[in-house]
Amino acid sequence: MIKRPVAPAVARRDFIRLAGATAAGFLALGATSDRIRIVASITSLSLDDELTRRSMTESATTRLGGLIAGLRQRGWVEGVNFHFELRSSFGGPDKMKAAVAELIDLRPDVILTGSTVETAAIIAATKTIPIVFATSNDPVGNGFVQSLAHPGGNVTGFTSSTPEMGGKWLQLIKEAVPDIQRVGVLFNPASTPRAGRYYLDSLEQEAASSGVAVVQAPISTPAEIDGAIGRFAESPKAAMISLVDSFLVVNRQAITATAAKYRVPMIYPFHYFIDAGGLMSYGPTLEVRSADYVDLILRGTKAGDLPVQSPRKYELLINRTVADSLGLKIPFTLLARADEIRE
Known part of the structure; x- marks a missing residue:
């Protein structure tokens, strides 16, 4: 028997309120009423994580909330003509395997994935259920799609960065801390694109031209965070870069706290880290566009016929209090370019 729902009760009520409308309303908006569709999603975060709870209660400002709000605008009302199912892969390989199996058993009409790791796991489990990745940094290199313009198969979605971001992060952190002689690069090889090489090439190229030494700081467990960051508190002067990595997002609170503990300046790829007390971030502006593709797929469009879309805008956030x-x-000159300065 399928277990439903998994999301916390309060959050789910908020979701239904967010979707809110009547059967007459969705028919007026033009959605089909022949059967209840299932939209499924998998996240690497715990269902108790603050980001997950926020996603379940806010509208256009979060990925999942924006999806539900966007679908409602297109005539799809949660609890009326579609059900939303969320599973978490948080907890290790066995938990990932179980979460993927649960979603596949639901036989959903479309699955929305949140990170490269989850996308790979879902793709390995089905070649027929349409998949939309909300973020993927190297979908062609990872074998998710044949090309960005013509994905093919049952997969499409949205990229969240480019390889050149590595060099850009170094430029920005060096501008904030001009006298650094080395930069540590924090990442988990198992969950960052191409085990880190996706960004390291441009980062190392920029470092060579600016006279900064690049020191890789790979980690695979939360217990390694303290040691990985602490060694950059000593001379010669250093700063750090956090790569795009779902493992680092899950452990963002520990990472920002450890950077503060050792007084190590660090730049991050997402605003989530600034929310957790980080110094600065540079990455794509959150645009919840997945509702466009989920709607089209629910109405019969093949996922592989929809081109993969790239970010349209990037934003720089600086926390002056942390600085x-x-x-x-x-x-x-750096503050003037910031999209947001937090005090």
Whole structure:
């Protein structure tokens, strides 16, 4: 027997409120009423994680909330003509395997994935159920799609960065901390694109031209965070870069706290880290566009016929209070370019 729902009761009520409408309403919006569709999603975060709870209660400002709100605008009302199913892969390989199996057993009409790791696991489990990845950094290199313009198969979605981001992160952190002689690169080889090489090539190229030494800091367990960051508190002067990595997002609180503990300046790829007390971030502006593709697929469009889309805008966030605590005076030229300055 299929177990439903998994999401916390309060969050699910908020989701239904967010979707809110009547059967007459969805018919007026043009959605088909022949049967209840199933939209499924998998996340690497725990269902108790703050980001997961926020996604379940906010609208256009979060990925899942924006999806539900966007589907409602297109005539799909949760609990009326479709059901939303969320599973978490948090907890290790066995949990991942179980979460994937549960979603496949639901026989959903479309599956929305949140990270490269989850996307790979779902693709390995089905070649027929349509898959939309909300974020993927190297979908061609990972074998998810044949090309960005013509994905083919049962998969499409949205990329969240490019290989050149590695060099850009180094430029920004060096501008914030001009006297660094080395930069540590934090990542988990198992969950970052191409085991880190996707970004390291451009990062190392930029480092060579700016006279900064690149020191890789790979980790695979939360217990390794302290040691990986702590060694950059010693001379010569260093800063750090966090790569795009679902493992690091899950452990963002521990990472930002450890960076503060050792007074190590670090730049991150997502605003989630700034929310957790990080110094600065540079990455794609959150645009919840997955509802467009999920709607088209529910109406019969093949996932492989929909081109993979890239970010349309990037944003720079700086926390000046954190900078002050680290004894940094962020140059005005950098502050002037920030999309948001937090105090």
